[in-house]
Amino acid sequence: MLSFVVIGGGPAGVEIAGAVGELKRYILKRDYPGIAPDDLSITIIEGTDRLLGTMSREASDTALRDLNQLMVEVKLGRLMKTYNDNVITLDDGSTIYSEMVIWTAGVTGVPIEFSGTDYKAGRGGCFPTDQYCRIEGLEDIYAIGDIGLMTTDKYPKGLPQLAQVAIQQGRFLAKNFNSNKRDRPFSYVDKGSMATIGRNRAVADLHSIHLSGFIAWLAWMFIHLISLLGMRNKINVLINWIWAYFSYNTSLRLLLAGSKYPKRGELWDKG
Ligand SMILES: Cc1cc2nc3c(=O)[nH]c(=O)nc-3n(C[C@H](O)[C@H](O)[C@H](O)COP(=O)(O)OP(=O)(O)OC[C@H]3O[C@@H](n4cnc5c(N)ncnc54)[C@H](O)[C@@H]3O)c2cc1C
Structure with a gap:
């Protein structure tokens, strides 16, 4: 379950691979101390020779560099052929075992x-x-x-x-x-097009202007914030984002871990 494979290196694939990469890098150690970060692998498979194929070459190169820094393995020029019994087979015959496959390669x-x-x-x-x-x-x-x-x-x-x-x-x-x-x-x-790859990391092609890094990330947040309906939603999201940025914490989270209290079944047995 900890082997994440994202199929498709467009904006959605890059964003989700970056998000899981951040989870591995920043969240896992604190929230799931029982899981060794090295046990979590993230692979993104893209059929063409670059990520973010609809964006500029600079955006593709930045996305590749950022994902590598987030410990995401990027396989370019590879197509997924089949997915059977939790095994992905690529067009070169190689296989990857994964129970967590995320399809972002388009809709039909x-x-x-x-x-x-x-x-x-x-x-x-x-x-x-x-x-x-x-x-x-x-x-x-x-x-x-x-x-x-x-x-x-x-x-x-x-x-x-x-x-x-x-x-x-x-x-x-x-x-x-x-x-x-x-x-x-x-x-x-x-x-124009934008993709956010993680904290302080994004790429944006706004006609002839190409932005990357922190500035692109701010631009991404600004555009998404003003697109939300209603001032109340905008303020709510802004406060949540600021809080998450400094605390690395989200307001909703379900932690599955051993408890120091007696298990429910044990209490039930004792009446
Ligand atoms: C993960 C992800 C990330 C994306 N990120 C971006 C982004 O950052 N920027 C961007 O510009 N675009 C993004 N896109 C693409 C964007 O979401 C779509 O281009 C956009 O939603 C298309 O709008 P639509 O109204 O054509 O289709 P949809 O938004 O898909 O709406 C179609 C609706 O029709 C319903 N429907 C389907 N079949 C039937 C049926 N038979 N009867 C009744 N209802 C039906 C569906 O349930 C759905 O609600 C993303 C897409 C995905 C999947």
């Missing part, structure tokens, strides 16, 4: 039949759409966000599966429906 759509139409599902079961988010081969049916597959010159494989795409397409479609006009095709505005 649930296949839906549209009998009597020209509809054909796209890559990953997504709905191929035109530039107005209309599903190709169907009439008056639209797909936005992760499930839609809209290709453009800049994104020949389709727009990325990111929250910004979903939000912008949602606004675009609502506007079109409300005005009953389709005069402008959808155009995705890339506001």
Whole structure:
């Protein structure tokens, strides 16, 4: 159970591997003194030759360096082929035993039949759409966000599966429906990408500006804080973050460890 294997080295994979790496480095010794840190291993497997493939080369290099510092083993250029009986087999034939596999290598759509139409599902079961988010081969049916597959010159494989795409397409479609006009095709505005790798470690590509380390980490926190709904939520989260930063402690935690008190069963037996 202590051999964590993360499949996929995109932002989600890098973030989760970094979080487990921090757990190993800072939390384990204090909260689980019975577990030797060396017994916990973290491996991230990425099919291409770099982490954070949709971000800049600097971001990829920083993520690799930071994960190595957090004692995460990074395997690049390897694809997971099968996972049977808790054994992962990679495309080079090597195997890893793990009961804790975390899949972050993308989502696929649930296949839906549209009998009597020209509809054909796209890559990953997504709905191929035109530039107005209309599903190709169907009439008056639209797909936005992760499930839609809209290709453009800049994104020949389709727009990325990111929250910004979903939000912008949602606004675009609502506007079109409300005005009953389709005069402008959808155009995705890339506001930049960020990934946090751990405490004081993050990478951010904001157009031509690349940030890393503490500044990128602050920028990541600021963007996520202002995106929360309601001032009360923002203040709550900010206080929790400040508290966690200085105390290395979260407010909710379940510790499973031996107790110095009699076990419940023993008390029960004695009536
Ligand atoms: C671990 C992780 C981390 C991520 N981090 C980031 C990030 O930092 N930044 C970023 O921009 N993006 C991130 N993403 C991607 C982002 O979450 C998605 O791009 C975004 O949520 C897409 O929005 P959506 O509305 O298209 O789909 P979703 O948010 O997935 O919403 C689809 C909803 O439909 C429901 N649903 C599915 N099938 C059916 C059905 N048959 N009937 C009814 N309901 C159904 C689902 O339960 C779900 O609630 C992350 C994704 C993951 C998994």
